[in-house]
Amino acid sequence: MTAVRINGEARDLPAGATLDEAVREAGAPQGGRGVAVAVDGEVVPRGDWSGTPLREGQRVEVLHAVQGG
Amino acid sequence: MTVGFELGGRSFDSRLIMGTGGFRNLELMAEAVTASGAELATVAMRRVDPAARGSILEVLEGAGCEVLPNTAGCFTARDAVTTARLGREALGTDWVKLEVIGDDRTLLPDPAELLEAAETLVADGFTVLPYTSDDPVLARRLEDAGCAAVMPLGSPIGSGMGINNLYNLRLIVEAAGVPVILDAGIGTASDATLAMEMGCDGVLLASAVSRAEDPAAMAHAMRLAVEAGYEARRAGRIPKRLLARASSPEAGVPELT
Numbered sequence: 001m002t003a004v005r006i007n008g009e010a011r012d013l014p015a016g017a018t019l020d021e022a023v024r025e026a027g028a029p030q031g032g033r034g035v036a037v038a039v040d041g042e043v044v045p046r047g048d049w050s051g052t053p054l055r056e057g058q059r060v061e062v063l064h065a066v067q068g069g
Numbered sequence: 070m071t072v073g074f075e076l077g078g079r080s081f082d083s084r085l086i087m088g089t090g091g092f093r094n095l096e097l098m099a100e101a102v103t104a105s106g107a108e109l110a111t112v113a114m115r116r117v118d119p120a121a122r123g124s125i126l127e128v129l130e131g132a133g134c135e136v137l138p139n140t141a142g143c144f145t146a147r148d149a150v151t152t153a154r155l156g157r158e159a160l161g162t163d164w165v166k167l168e169v170i171g172d173d174r175t176l177l178p179d180p181a182e183l184l185e186a187a188e189t190l191v192a193d194g195f196t197v198l199p200y201t202s203d204d205p206v207l208a209r210r211l212e213d214a215g216c217a218a219v220m221p222l223g224s225p226i227g228s229g230m231g232i233n234n235l236y237n238l239r240l241i242v243e244a245a246g247v248p249v250i251l252d253a254g255i256g257t258a259s260d261a262t263l264a265m266e267m268g269c270d271g272v273l274l275a276s277a278v279s280r281a282e283d284p285a286a287m288a289h290a291m292r293l294a295v296e297a298g299y300e301a302r303r304a305g306r307i308p309k310r311l312l313a314r315a316s317s318p319e320a321g322v323p324e325l326t
Contacts, residue, residue, distance in 0.1 A: 007116040007117065008116070026117050026119075027117055027118070027119025028117045034124070034126050034159050035117060035159055036114070036154075036155040036156070036157075036159035037155075037158075038151060038155060041151060042151075043151065043154045043155055043158055045158060046158065061116065061155075062116065062117045063114045063115060063117065063155050063159065064114070064115070064117050064159060065112040065113070065114060065125055065126055065136060065138065065156075065159060065160060066113050066114075066118075066121075066125060067089040067090050067091070067092060067095075067112065067113070067125055068088070068090040068111065068112055068113025068115075068139060068141050069088040069089065069090055069111030069112065069113055069137075069141050069166055069275060
């Protein structure tokens with residue numbers, strides 16, 4: 001298992017899990033339309049999600065647009 | 070009919086930009102955005118909420134409005150830059166309403182962090198629309214940094230106090246070579262009109278509409294207010310005088326007593 005934090009919550013993902021699994025775990029819509037992701041404060045483009053393995057202790061932020069400003 | 074304006078190399082018919090914060094629900098937001106006639110509406114970037122109902126993107130699309138992601142909630146240049154990049158990735162736009170807050174009580178901008186973030190984002194290819202304090206020097210520095218507009222506050226976000234420093238706003242407008250958009254502090258229609266009469270190119274507001282008793286009605290009022298102020302500015306107002314100046318002829322007055 002790989003222990004990570006997804007949107008501030010501790011989660012255990014299967015060993016070898018990639019970023020797109022973390023995005024699904026966060027509850028993002030299928031395909032991630034309107035969603036952006038940062039890992040440890042760095043933006044990871046959508047095209048790289050499935051090729052980005054998660055490492056122990058990483059902080060994953062999965063964001064979308066809400067009312068504001 | 071109000072003449073549109075150029076912003077970030079594009080033409081807009083409406084000089085009113087809507088913020089979408091503070092509406093009680095998406096339906097009220099949709100009605101208000103439509104009534105405002107705005108073509109741009111800000112959104113914030115926040116953690117995905119699986120329980121959230123409805124999509125703000127679909128609602129704004131239906132209202133004929135493009136999204137303008139902001140960096141609300143950021144207190145450092147670094148966080149604001151990352152948030153802008155997240156907005157670009159999520160929404161497919163390199164436009165950003167840049168906010169870097171320096172104080173959580175007044176929500177006033179942090180000038181040093183704001184300028185640093187603006188420089189970084191301009192270099193990264195963003196069209197940067199910075200929310201700034203009403204400081205003419207900072208406005209000039211943001212323009213020099215390559216921002217596509219300057220967006221001085223009238224008064225603190227959500228305060229509804231209107232324009233607190235007309236003198237500073239006048240200096241900003243006189244010196245600016247990019248559009249000046251009054252952003253924050255508008256309380257009611259006359260505040261928006263005054264901003265336009267002062268020579269602002271546009272107005273960005275949220276709370277005045279979203280927290281009004283009838284948001285759609287206030288949105289319509291703001292649309293008319295921005296147009297009225299713009300037309301009055303173009304028409305050229307009469308100078309203020311200390312004493313009266315008769316509007317009826319002084320010649321030909323009869324002797325009646």
